[in-house]
Amino acid sequence: MSGMDESLRPEKSRITIFNEPINCQFCSNDVFTPYEVIVNVEQPGIGVRHVRYVAICQYCGKAKHFGDPSYYDVEKDNYIWALNQSLLSIKKYKIKIIFFVGKRKQEKVTIFLNSLIQNFKAEVENIKDYKGEVLLQIKFSNSNDKQAVRSMIMGCARRLKINVKEITIK
Numbered sequence: 001m002s003g004m005d006e007s008l009r010p011e012k013s014r015i016t017i018f019n020e021p022i023n024c025q026f027c028s029n030d031v032f033t034p035y036e037v038i039v040n041v042e043q044p045g046i047g048v049r050h051v052r053y054v055a056i057c058q059y060c061g062k063a064k065h066f067g068d069p070s071y072y073d074v075e076k077d078n079y080i081w082a083l084n085q086s087l088l089s090i091k092k093y094k095i096k097i098i099f100f101v102g103k104r105k106q107e108k109v110t111i112f113l114n115s116l117i118q119n120f121k122a123e124v125e126n127i128k129d130y131k132g133e134v135l136l137q138i139k140f141s142n143s144n145d146k147q148a149v150r151s152m153i154m155g156c157a158r159r160l161k162i163n164v165k166e167i168t169i170k
């Protein structure tokens, strides 16, 4: 992977610093939208780039701060670019989840539904409740792959102690 000599674009992406992927320290996901931040630097040294970024984790919304440690290698007479960004394409997903919440747990269903709507900007296509077994169909667009989407939904369910019987992602 080669580095790049331009600023990171404020788009959903995975970012590496010297080929090391950056991860969120709160949820360990690796998809961020980076924004360049302006810092006041008095008399910056020649050949030193004072670029700073704040990258927003696209899963939990926490911010990660980092600089651009690119440097000029005198011996190789070459600039060593530190940052690399791979932009993610947005995919459309249709999801079917069957889960149990037991009796009198309507508020759990509501919380689960709200967190899916909030996290994924999901659109609810169908929801049916058969005495505690709920069938939920949602759709949304997301830049993560199927596996990541699945584990995000499962994590969401786990936190709410929702027992997922089946999950289909298309």
Ligand SMILES: [Zn+2]
Residues within 6 Å of the ligand: 024, 025, 026, 027, 028, 029, 057, 058, 059, 060, 061, 062
């Ligand atoms: Zn995060």
